[in-house]
Amino acid sequence: MIGKGKSIAHTGASMAYGWNQEKDAEIVFSQHLAGETPEQITEEFKIIQEQNARCTNNTLSFVLSPTPEEGKRLNKEQLKELTERFVKEMHLKEQQAIAFVHRDRAHTHVHLYANRIGFDGRAYNDSFIGKRSQLAAENVAKEMGLTTVREVQLEKELDSIHLRMEIMSIHHKVMNDRSPKTLDGYIKSMKAEEVKVVPCINKANRLQGFRFEYRGQSFKASEVHRSMSGGKIIGQLSQNRGVGTQITGGNSVQLLGKTVEMSANLAASLAKNALKKVMSRAIDTGIGY
Structure with a gap:
């Protein structure tokens, strides 16, 4: 109560x-x-x-x-x-x-x-x-x-954790089984699994990330899991298109049939994730040794 x-x-x-x-x-x-x-x-x-x-x-x-x-x-x-x-x-x-x-x-x-x-x-x-x-x-x-109110809060927290785990599981399933190559493809595939992916557009009309709506609740991508940030999702979609092929052009990305500019933070995150992957490949192939 x-x-x-x-x-x-x-x-x-x-x-x-x-x-x-x-x-x-x-x-x-x-x-x-x-x-x-x-x-x-x-x-x-x-x-x-x-x-x-x-x-x-x-x-x-x-x-x-x-x-x-x-x-x-x-x-x-x-x-x-x-x-x-x-x-x-x-x-x-x-x-x-x-x-x-x-x-x-x-x-x-x-x-x-x-x-x-x-x-x-x-x-x-x-x-x-x-x-x-x-x-x-x-x-x-x-x-x-x-x-009691504490029991209500605990129940809500546990329910939230369960839903976030389900969203992450669906995300991995979509990425591994369907290998979408575009944001539109990813959004469509997630929708088929009853997860709505909502692009977050700031006041400057720039894409700054995503929210996930599932079973009546809404979470920021970072709330679901840090591996599901906007930069990492876009980076993984680029990988699905093939090594060296990007879904972005400079600081823009194709979304819902339109070219949308990315926020500075999202662009920086995407560049950082891409650099990590390049360095990882270099180490794996023995470059620098």
Whole structure:
């Protein structure tokens, strides 16, 4: 579960959004309040907030988001318990507060609004409110056996590693089995394996590298693997055309039926990789010995 929090000044607008019936909002938690409409609740907040006119961001807004899978199975009572535990973790039991659940997306989430001003006129300390919200949500998730934000991040990281390994494997398969000789041929072959290769063109209209889109995620070439930089891909395509035959002309390259200039960095990378290959061939053939 992920928790986000901040202090806001637009109490009425936020309250109206949370209570928007078009989003099938459902109240799951309320304390120290009697109102039955957004306007009534806002007025109750304002009565207390008038005791501390110096505080402008006088409402606390939180969003509690279980994972999509867990959100689907959590019922109203469980979401109420989740919210109550969060309120306790944030030391907000003495503040006016109301919470709504939104199921308008595939991702169920709870909007919680609490009056930052207490009945004694003091403002709740909102220092590091964002970080504290994350920690409180993590504690609640552990208590209720839900997935924590760290577990979500780890799962995403592992999924990212797996996808990058798949992209690299497909890249090697295309290069070894199909031996494309042009960038267009390479892009077409990768697309046939469900990997979209996206040329990165900078503001000067120069090619500076590539991105790979696969199964809903996008990675820079260097994020997939350092062996898949733009210079190395172009260099390998040149090798496929035959020794001494290049797919580039000076600092330009043929791409999608057009001649595209390469960025200085990409051109330098390509030249560096070519020099390494020349030196390697020289050593292999005994030149200099």
